[in-house]
Amino acid sequence: MKKIVNFTIDGKPCQAPEGENLVKAAAANGIKIPSLCYYEHIDPPLGTCRVCMVKVDKKAFAACTIKAKEGMQVEFDVPELNDARKAMVEMMFAEGNHFCPACEKSGDCDLQGLGYRLGVTISRFPHLFLNRFIDYRPKRIVVEHNRCILCRRCVEEVNTKDGFPVFSFLNRGASTEVRVDYDQEAKLDEEEAIKAMHLCPTGAILVRGKTQPRPRGERKYDLQDAGQTVTTPKAGMAPLKGQPKKVIATTSLAGCFGCHMSLLDIDEELMDVIEVVDISKSPLTDIKKFTRRCDVGIIEGGCCNDENIEVLKAFRANCDVLVALGECAIWGGLPAMRNFVPLEECLNEAYGHATSDLEQGKVIPHHVDLPELLDRVYGCNELVEIDYYIPGCPPDASHIWKVLKNILFGADYSIIKSEFKYD
């Protein structure tokens, strides 16, 4: 038996066998330090994801690289570290191309689950939109590089029966990526391949024909802590002053109107809302131009052309508070899937190769009345300041209205996990 040592986490007395990994030791004491790369049996620990940041005796470390020691004082749940951990998760969302609504692992994804747990509504970092590829060559698995966070679990853990690693890191610096050894991969049996898929904390490793996503509501992170409050940044606005009836404007830029549909999903409560809110410029009213100052502008969709930018700027100029509603408005969302393909290639695909032979050569639509396409899709906050973000594709109706009631009337609210979604 190893010696038991006493230490504290945020002042709470804890005990663990000496030398025990701090992530494990904390868990045994009821404190769940989040991590995406930690595995109990990998020693030395990988320490790649940097999500488990703590301070030990005032110095910052990844908790997974710390061993329990007598008398050590660990800080965990403090604003500075909570923010650093959240920043790490946001950085992963900004570095990869994470389209939750289109992902087989959505709802069962550790990265996404951590996003919920930490209340990430937007990545503070600009999305890099790197052109990564999907590797269909392996026999049993498909590697979706867009979703890879380079945690290195698969590199360390997935070996053939005769002891050969199946994955390795390739390249260096910002170009680092995980790659499969096709010959070794071919030796994996189905069970081993499925194990690899589950080992991956995101949806980067998939097994052909075996992904079978569970229906929404029954997935790992739908079930886990569904009623728990998510700490989101509070809208925290003072109730807006002015006329007793508040004025709202809405628009859909490069969006699908799905977020607007979600707005309507509060059903009969909508009748109460109409009593206290006027809807000005909006597709719901078909008012095309701003005729008066608005309290809140709700933006669905990002900017894919110059007209979107014009509308967004008009919203910024005419509304006191702007809310980015849904993934597309927040960072581009599904339309941003074109962001890693050069525009010329997109246009060729749509208008060049796809035209009927009636047309001579390819013609890209252009006219003074037509908006011009931007080089990529931009999130709204790349163009104007946005005051509040509501994630989801589409966002949950009750999440939307809780936030709006807070902004308009100062009503207090809390968001529970089932109302907080990226898909």
Add this chain to the structure above:
Amino acid sequence: MTTTHHSEKTQLLNLLWACQDAKGFISNQDIFDIAAKLDVSAIEVEGVCTFYHFFHRKPAGKYIIYLNNSILSELKGYSAIRKALEQATGGHWGGVDSTGQFGLFDTSCIGLSDQEPAMLINFYPFVKVTPERVFQLISALRAGASLAELADTVEDHLRYVPPGDRAIFFRDFAPGRALQRLTTISPQQVIDEIREAHLLGMGGAFFPTADKWQICRNNPGEQHYLVCNADEGEPGTFKDRVLMNRLPELLIEGMLIGGYAIGAAEGIIYLRAEYRYLLPRLEAAIATYKQLGWLGQPTPAKEPYTFDIRIQMGAGAYVCGEETALLDSLMGKRGEPWPKVFFPVERGYLGQPTSVNNVETLCAAARIIELGAKAFRSLGTPGSPGTKLLSVAGDCRFPGIYEIEWGMTVGELLGFCGAEDPYFIQVSGPSGICVPAAEQSRCICSEDLLCGGSVMVFNTQRDLLQVMINFTEFFKKESCGVCTPCRAGNFILGRKLDLLKRGLARPADLEEIRQWGQLLGVASRCGLGKASAHALINAMQKFPAYFQQRVRAKGREKGFDLDRALGDYREAVEQTS
């Protein structure tokens, strides 16, 4: 895994070098052959191969030209040389010309900052290159001239040593003078003497050498190893180059002494590939010491021991200067720093207690044994006794090596090097700090301003932002890629700096750069990542007005270049209508 398997795997870099040197690239078949030979996955071999930027997976030319793209090269004419190279060869940057003769590539600092712009052709050095010279060189090579004949002799540029008898490194040297003392003192006494001298690690971490040796010595193991870190990669540093060129014998004696102290039978010099032209010099010195009876056979000492030295070539990766990354590289792996759960002195090369010491540290150790701790301690400052080699370059009349006594002021150094209209100096390279030239009285010593060796002088005509963008690009390329904050963070910071450069940033962006830079410092996995935004944050602190003036605040709209964003579409329309 068996030890034999282990030691075969350590040969991976050499096997890859053999292919690279023979053909100018490493083919798929080579990867499979090596994997079969070492009995590992092909993907592992490829993983190692692609980590190092001197290994190419596509034909890279008969003559592979690496032009330094560090900030000093950039300021001394990088783009003109690059253009001349493209014109002279007809090739495009980052690839090979149509005849397959010339490959044109960027590389990080090659340790020739005192003679920029500098480049390597098949690892032969060419310094103070001009566009005219480029054209001459390329036509000479086309005409079949030999590189060895065309290549430049690299000058040492030793500019300053302390007056009187106060030099430590660059004083007269006689082989064996330091080693003779080993016949009278025990390994423990060597460590005690080093401790008394208070020698600090000169690679930049300044860890007390005696402590490192003591812990290494005390740790049990089948073998102990002494590794000399000659992977001098911090941009602006070239002191180890000069030491190895001028006094390789001193380094060997330092290693013999270190090996004696920690109980090692083998010493390995990890030499960066950029310094391949120093290899003959080092090998000759090793051969001499074998002849003299100090290497490869029982060395005369109070406690006789046998010690030998071999050289391992690196293959282009700044991060391998970090000791744990260096050890992984030595073992034929990707050079990724370890999470610090144990140290090399506990489990290092092949899992055995290992001491990794910088070239300068080992040379200093030899001098301490030769001259005595007391003499060493009488120099410098109490916190940092002795002398320090500084590589000074940039906007000064006398770039080169300065052996200074710790405690020299910034003003004195600027005076000695003939700094012209200095604006600031970057101390310790991109991972160091920015010191405004106005801080003349700052004292270079552990009590005030420590310096790992790199001193880059920038005059008032230089653009601070250009310097910072170069540094950020450097880290983006040279990060090992293992942890998120360093790999993605430097990329992201680069995007932010681009906004600043294009005049699109807002005051909030400056605050974000500062916060994100700090985050990299807190969350990164190793020292490289932690230090990667150091210079930037520091520059923002020192020159707030400069950064403020690059910022354009404009209501609640953000800066956006609409014409640029529409450029692709307009071009596509134009091409088809």
